[in-house]
Amino acid sequence: MSAMLSLQGVSKRFRGLVAVDGVSFDVADGELFAIIGPNGAGKTTLFNMIAGAIAPDAGSISFAGEAIGGLPPDAICRRGIGRTFQIVRPFPALSVEDNVVVGALLHSLDVGKAREHARDLLRRLDLFDQRGRIAATLTLPDRKRLEVARALATQPKLLLLDEVMAGLRPTESDRMVAILQTLNRDSGLSIVLIEHVMRAVMALASNVLVLDHGIAIAQGKPEVIVRDPAVVRSYLGAEPVERI
Amino acid sequence: MPGKSSAAATPGHLPGRLARLALAVFGDVPVRAVILLAALFTLLLIAPWLVNDYLLTVLIVVLYFAFTGQAWNIMMGFAGQLSLGHAIYAGLGGYIAAVLFARFGVAPWIGFLAVIPVAAACGATIGFLAFRFRVAGVYFAILTIAFAEFARIGFDHLDFVNASAGLFLPVAQYAHNDLWHLRGNPTMFYYVILTAAALVFVLCRALLKSRIGYCWLAIREDEQAARAVGIDSFRYKMAAVMISAVITSFAGVFYAFFYNNLFPEQVFNISRSIEMILGPIIGGIGTLFGPILGAFVLTGLAEALNTSLIGLGFDLPGAKHVFYGVCLLLVVVALPDGVWPWLARLIGVAERSQ
Numbered sequence: 001m002s003a004m005l006s007l008q009g010v011s012k013r014f015r016g017l018v019a020v021d022g023v024s025f026d027v028a029d030g031e032l033f034a035i036i037g038p039n040g041a042g043k044t045t046l047f048n049m050i051a052g053a054i055a056p057d058a059g060s061i062s063f064a065g066e067a068i069g070g071l072p073p074d075a076i077c078r079r080g081i082g083r084t085f086q087i088v089r090p091f092p093a094l095s096v097e098d099n100v101v102v103g104a105l106l107h108s109l110d111v112g113k114a115r116e117h118a119r120d121l122l123r124r125l126d127l128f129d130q131r132g133r134i135a136a137t138l139t140l141p142d143r144k145r146l147e148v149a150r151a152l153a154t155q156p157k158l159l160l161l162d163e164v165m166a167g168l169r170p171t172e173s174d175r176m177v178a179i180l181q182t183l184n185r186d187s188g189l190s191i192v193l194i195e196h197v198m199r200a201v202m203a204l205a206s207n208v209l210v211l212d213h214g215i216a217i218a219q220g221k222p223e224v225i226v227r228d229p230a231v232v233r234s235y236l237g238a239e240p241v242e243r244i
Numbered sequence: 245m246p247g248k249s250s251a252a253a254t255p256g257h258l259p260g261r262l263a264r265l266a267l268a269v270f271g272d273v274p275v276r277a278v279i280l281l282a283a284l285f286t287l288l289l290i291a292p293w294l295v296n297d298y299l300l301t302v303l304i305v306v307l308y309f310a311f312t313g314q315a316w317n318i319m320m321g322f323a324g325q326l327s328l329g330h331a332i333y334a335g336l337g338g339y340i341a342a343v344l345f346a347r348f349g350v351a352p353w354i355g356f357l358a359v360i361p362v363a364a365a366c367g368a369t370i371g372f373l374a375f376r377f378r379v380a381g382v383y384f385a386i387l388t389i390a391f392a393e394f395a396r397i398g399f400d401h402l403d404f405v406n407a408s409a410g411l412f413l414p415v416a417q418y419a420h421n422d423l424w425h426l427r428g429n430p431t432m433f434y435y436v437i438l439t440a441a442a443l444v445f446v447l448c449r450a451l452l453k454s455r456i457g458y459c460w461l462a463i464r465e466d467e468q469a470a471r472a473v474g475i476d477s478f479r480y481k482m483a484a485v486m487i488s489a490v491i492t493s494f495a496g497v498f499y500a501f502f503y504n505n506l507f508p509e510q511v512f513n514i515s516r517s518i519e520m521i522l523g524p525i526i527g528g529i530g531t532l533f534g535p536i537l538g539a540f541v542l543t544g545l546a547e548a549l550n551t552s553l554i555g556l557g558f559d560l561p562g563a564k565h566v567f568y569g570v571c572l573l574l575v576v577v578a579l580p581d582g583v584w585p586w587l588a589r590l591i592g593v594a595e596r597s598q
Contacts, residue, residue: 051472053472073468073471074475077471077472077473077474078474082472082473085469089466089469090469091462091465091469091470092465092466093465094461094462098458098461101458102458102459102462102470102473103473105455106473109455111453114455151472154474
């Protein structure tokens with residue numbers, strides 16, 4: 001498997017604070033990759049650099065063999081990276097369906113075709129019955145699914161999910177895991193997710209990166225990671241078995 | 245206007261293409277809305293036979309503001325960019341067409357062809373400065389005011405257009421209406437502005453229902469999220485400001501030939517810009533029909549108020565502006581989304597996701 005996404009020594013500094021410090025990792029084509037770590041570890045900053053929302057101070061980011069570090073977010077999306085936001089940002093005054101249509105219009109000049117594509121995605125994400133509602137009126141779990149649908153509508157090769165499980169009940173979280181697994185299996189979509197819900201990480205990820213204070217302290221298979229003493233100390237706490 | 249150009253390329257299929265275009269643009273409008281729109285348009289078509297000269301002039305002013313309100317709405321209502329200096333586009337349009345006619349005898353329709361690139365370039369300049377250097381929100385609005393003020397002061401000192409003394413178009417009694425040179429009686433002007441307002445209405449709907457419209461709404465709602473789904477927001481905001489500028493500039497051409505005089509102090513004045521945006525604010529920003537309704541409410545009721553005050557023997561020159569203020573206050577307090585969304589729900593023609 002070739003690396004679809006590759007980061008080499010990526011760093012970002014906010015004045016005195018080094019948010020991300022020389023992080024390197026590779027995500028293979030079709031891989032489900034998780035990034036975990038305590039609050040303030042730099043996970044979202046790392047995401048924002050991959051998605052182009054902020055430019056890295058140092059290091060290189062390449063996607064499908066092309067350097068993308070420092071490109072604007074729209075250019076990165078057009079190259080095939082979709083994302084969701086940690087604090088959900090649907091287009092509030094638009095309907096659920098139109099939210100997804102906007103994403104689908106990236107690869108379709110025809111609104112009718114984009115709408116068909118959008119409805120298809122809404123069905124897969126259990127949002128079809130809500131398609132006429134104004135996005136601002138949805139519950140948080142629905143808005144999270146809407147963000148995933150909108151990102152998927154841009155037909156990404158790689159999907160960046162920033163805490164899509166947070167705030168979901170276990171059954172909702174399991175449903176999301178199932179949806180993501182199906183997407184990964186059926187269309188070979190690569191997914192990088194930031195997640196605190198270890199249950200979802202264990203179920204989904206084939207590879208886990210642990211960040212702490214901007215530094216990658218461990219990387220490996222999830223069942224190995226949860227027994228890594230450094231990870232247990234900084235993030236999972238003293239009783240890893242309980243948390244899983 | 246891709247529909248228009250492709251239709252022109254194959255004149256043989258014009259009716260079929262126009263029908264398909266009409267279906268694409270109005271196909272999903274509720275039946276009741278289509279009937280009401282058709283009734284209103286028919287009423288406006290026969291209005292010159294129903295009303296006296298004074299009311300016809302009022303209707304011309306109403307349609308003028310319906311036209312400019314719709315143009316402004318493209319920028320603010322669709323793309324979310326607040327312009328408070330739209331007078332600059334109308335002023336440029338008026339001055340260029342008027343000078344070309346007064347000095348060189350160029351017909352206003354040809355003059356408008358010369359106005360289009362100037363208005364587009366002016367909009368592009370303001371847009372480029374703002375969007376490239378991330379001047380947004382209130383600061384963007386101030387930038388648009390600044391440009392209109394530059395134009396006002398500049399034209400006030402531009403001898404070629406008679407500076408502050410004003411530019412006058414030759415006026416004579418015309419035996420018949422000359423549509424080509426826009427010389428004639430108010431009825432002709434009425435039909436010109438009615439056609440223009442109707443065309444812009446159709447154009448706005450077509451824009452809103454096409455890819456560019458969805459991208460504008462996304463940018464208006466959340467520019468960061470819009471960029472995250474691949475929308476090059478700079479390009480779409482530039483398109484919005486340029487389209488809005490060109491449409492507004494036609495209003496200026498109309499204004500110049502209807503009133504026959506142009507003073508920089510008046511046409512570029514900030515109050516001209518504000519007048520243009522009151523209609524959409526009261527009618528409903530971002531809606532298709534709001535700017536039209538707003539123009540009727542504001543101008544129509546203000547004139548009715550004026551007439552009845554004079555009829556009752558009061559002479560209060562400032563009454564209209566007080567009325568504007570009261571209207572704005574009422575709308576902001578009671579119907580912050582404007583009158584149209586509320587009215588549309590009331591008469592059962594509300595559209596999804598407006």
